[in-house]
Amino acid sequence: MAEEYLKTRRFVAEVIDIDIGRNFVVMNEKDAQELGLGPNHRVKLMRGDRSVAAVVATSKTLVPPGRIAISRDIAFNLKISGGDEVGIRPLPLISGLLALRKRMRGERLTQEEMYGIIRDVVSGAFGEAEIASFLVSQLFYELSEDELYSLIKAMVDTGSKIDFEETIYDEHSIGGVPGNGKVALLAVPTISAAGLLIPKTSSRAITSPAGTADIMEVLARVDFTAEELKEIAKKARATLAWGGRLNLAPADDIFVNIERRLGIDPWHQMVASILAKKVAMGVDNLVIDIPVGRKAKVKSMEEADQLAGLFIRQAARLGMRVKVAVTFGGQPIGATAGPALEAREALETMIKRKGRKSLVDKALFIAGLVLELSGKVPPGRGYEVAKEIFTSGKTYEKFKQIVEAQGGNPEVKPDDIELGRHTTTIESPLEGAVTYIDNVVVTMIARAAGAPFDKGAGVLLHAKVGHRVDKGDPLMTIYSDSAARLEEALNIASKYPALIVEGMLLKVLP
Secondary structure, three states: OOHHHOOOEEEEEEEOOOOOOOOEEEEEHHHHHHOOOOOOOEEEEEEOOEEEEEEEEEEOOOOOOOEEEEOHHHHHHHOOOOOEEEEEEEOOOOOHHHHHHHHHOOOOOOHHHHHHHHHHHHHOOOOHHHHHHHHHHHHHOOOOHHHHHHHHHHHHHOOOOOOOOOOOEEEEEOOOOOOHHHHHHHHHHHHHHOOOOEEEEEOOOOOOOOOHHHHHOOOOOOEOOHHHHHHHHHHHOEEEEEHHHOOOOHHHHHHHHHHHHHOOOOHHHHHHHHHHHHHHOOOOEEEEEEEEOOOOOEOOHHHHHHHHHHHHHHHHHOOOEEEEEEEEOOOOOOOEEOHHHHHHHHHHHHHHOOOOHHHHHHHHHHHHHHHHHHOOOOOOOHHHHHHHHHHOOHHHHHHHHHHHHOOOOOOOOHHHOOOOOEEEEEEOOOOEEEEEEOHHHHHHHHHHOOOOOOOOOEEEEOOOOOOEEOOOOEEEEEEEOOHHHHHHHHHHHHHOOOEEEEOOOOOOOO
16 A cells, blocks of 8 residues: 555644653554554654654553654654644555565665665664564675665665765774773864864764763763754864764664664674765765774674775775774773763873873874875874874863863863762782783673663773782772662673683692
């Protein structure tokens, strides 16, 4: 049945202050039945020239006939404050379903078929099951390079674009290493302080304890409209924002929500996610960071070369200049993992103009590569120039401008940032040296403690690989605002040691 022939009814909408991680509308049971709807059916809500998809929940008493209750995100997207009329129409599954079934069988999709899938994802015609099927299919049947290009183009074309009317620079990490999200808090203001425009947007964490947007949100607002973002970029010459409110490649935010719950991040989808957002932002020059390590997303140099090739070839087809930095991902970056802890560490590092080498060196190498891409700095001198900017205090001064432009307090100090109220410290069981840190276990502990949704939750490492410790010395402190979550994190730490300490005596036999 064509969509224009489906029944449409108008309802008075009230906003309900509940967030379940997806758009929903509560309807009176009788109204739902008249429209042929039941729980978990999908509908399109319309007001003026705006529309959004949602999942139906029904109630006999929560809302009377003729009225509906909508989630906050729907209200934001439709510009509703409460008491406004909204049209509701059932959403059918349409042409994209045939293409999805083809993809699940491992057959190649045409550009038109890929566009049909992404259109149905963005319109809301696809539910969570269909979206999850598309993502999981990539774990078994990798996209071809042509399919990947079609996916990127479809993700861009089904959303908005921002034109800054000048050359745009950016840097982006594929993540996968605890503590990596705070690197951008140093790299972006360093790049901007050199005179380049870098309106950086990023997603929230998918599988890590904190993404760049989660960390920056501790210090300032990160959710903006396109007009607000352009104004901030004009004022500060940089942003550290979340891309979720901008309608840039909107399919990506839908995919990320499902990926987060499944705990997956398929390579080709990750490439599409990153490049689609950058194309929509008008990025001309981009540095991609690929951390490599035993427990990182990318575990070997061979894998890193393969992934780098994907980025380089796709960027060339999209008309974007790109450099790929393969970085060490064998242990966490800096000493912290979790939004507030990482915000503290980044801020303290900029104020003191020194900090953990894994954080400072990585941020400055990334910034240096962007400077070299601009042509303002000769090849091979980028790190040196970036370091001069950082040690002169210009990085910190620029960061304060960004914080202020995004509505935060530019004079905030590290000690002003609140951490989780409940803490526990894990001590070394013997004298020796830290020989290994398990990135996956650190992430598990931090997320079990509540990160990234509990901003104060996370992990502080007192020792890194190569550090000598005595028996009883602190190895790691866990923070959480929930005593129950802290206990859960401690249980994980007890079963799976995050830091391995070894002495000279390794084993006695028999």
